[in-house]
Amino acid sequence: MRYEEEAARRKEILKDFFGGPAQADPPGEWIEKLVQFEALMMKYRAAIREVTTKLEVLNDEFSVSAKRNPIESIQSRVKRPYSIAKKLRSMGQPANVDAIRRYLNDVAGVRVICPFLDDIYAIADMLLQQDDIHLVKKKDYIQHPKPNGYRSLHLIVEIPVFFSQGKELMRVEVQIRTVAMNFWASLEHQIQYKNDLPSDPEIRAELLDCAERIAETDQRMFQLRNRIQQARQTHPAGQSDQTNALPDSFQP
Ligand code: 0O2
Numbered sequence: 408m409r410y411e412e413e414a415a416r417r418k419e420i421l422k423d424f425f426g427g428p429a430q431a432d433p434p435g436e437w438i439e440k441l442v443q444f445e446a447l448m449m450k451y452r453a454a455i456r457e458v459t460t461k462l463e464v465l466n467d468e469f470s471v472s473a474k475r476n477p478i479e480s481i482q483s484r485v486k487r488p489y490s491i492a493k494k495l496r497s498m499g500q501p502a503n504v505d506a507i508r509r510y511l512n513d514v515a516g517v518r519v520i521c522p523f524l525d526d527i528y529a530i531a532d533m534l535l536q537q538d539d540i541h542l543v544k545k546k547d548y549i550q551h552p553k554p555n556g557y558r559s560l561h562l563i564v565e566i567p568v569f570f571s572q573g574k575e576l577m578r579v580e581v582q583i584r585t586v587a588m589n590f591w592a593s594l595e596h597q598i599q600y601k602n603d604l605p606s607d608p609e610i611r612a613e614l615l616d617c618a619e620r621i622a623e624t625d626q627r628m629f630q631l632r633n634r635i636q637q638a639r640q641t642h643p644a645g646q647s648d649q650t651n652a653l654p655d656s657f658q659p
Contacts, residue, residue, distance in 0.1 A: 420492045443504045448485055451515035453568045454577035455483045458517050461540075465533050477526035479586055482518040486511070512544065512563040513580035520589050524549075524629045527560050527583045534564070534581070541565040543578060549588075555599075555611065556618025557592060559584040587625045591618050 459481055466478040486494075491514060492502045500506045507514060521527050527549065535542055544563040552558045562581045567574045584592065595614055599606060 417489055420489060420496060440503070444488070447504045447507060450568065450570070450575060450577055451485050453570070454566055454579050455485070455515045455517055457566050457568055458564070458579050458581060459483060461534060461537065462517070462519060462530070465530065477521055477529055479520045479522050482520070484516050486514045486516065512578050515577065515579040517579055517581045519581065519583045521583065521585055523632055524585060524625055527585065530583055531560055531562060535562070539567055552618070555595070556615040557595070558588045558618065558622060559592060585625050587621045591621050
């Protein structure tokens with residue numbers, strides 16, 4: 408029963424986009440809307456490819472010059488029609504392709520997972536230095552975590568994408584975070600963030616406590632890596648057995 412109620416709710420929101428009996432759109436009209444929507448999603452997918460390629464190139468270059476990878480993995484997604492329609496509705500905007508372009512920043516999303524805290528800012532700087540990338544908005548939820556404990560660096564960037572009919576500037580949300588921040592955010596996303604139910608204060612407090620312990624561990628791992636790097640510089644390989652004495656799991 409709950410599934411049927413949920414399905415009815417989703418249909419109601421999605422009909423903003425593609426029409427439905429209540430709107431009595433002529434069939435040709437909603438097919439046209441569907442075609443326009445698909446074309447726009449194709450453009451967002453293309454923008455994701457552009458940004459992902461830039462990040463992969465930076466990671467490759469860094470691994471040659473610094474002998475380690477500042478990016479552990481890259482994930483991406485195009486927002487689903489239901490989430491798009493829901494967000495536009497919550498903003499009081501109509502669900503159509505013009506409104507998507509104008510009001511939504513995160514239809515194309517790229518998530519970059521880094522090993523260490525300083526990698527986040529190094530990647531963000533290297534990306535933003537590129538002259539075809541324009542920064543629209545930056546939200547630093549690492550310096551200023553959300554009250555629930557969420558941490559991540561968010562960049563909304565605009566990037567030119569070349570299609571057969573010319574160039575278009577497309578927006579992409581880039582979320583950059585450590586493996587540890589991603590661990591918390593992924594689990595919290597499943598159990599709390601997307602849950603429409605009011606949250607229990609005890610659960611909120613536990614989640615916040617987990618986020619803080621994870622942030623502390625991130626700091627400690629970052630400091631450990633720095634200590635190991637300094638030891639290596641003071642005693643380059645072969646001249647001292649101090650670095651070699653560290654277990655393999657500590658080697659950067
Ligand atoms: P989903 O399902 O991940 O796509 P903006 O228009 O960008 O200024 P917005 O959209 O509120 O305003 O941006 P914000 O706060 O930067 O958050 C955008 C995205 O960050 C979310 O997308 C999540 O992916 C992630 N996020 C933000 N807050 C939290 C949080 O408290 N917990 C978790 N797990 N993720 C968070 P969506 O579309 O909400 O969700």
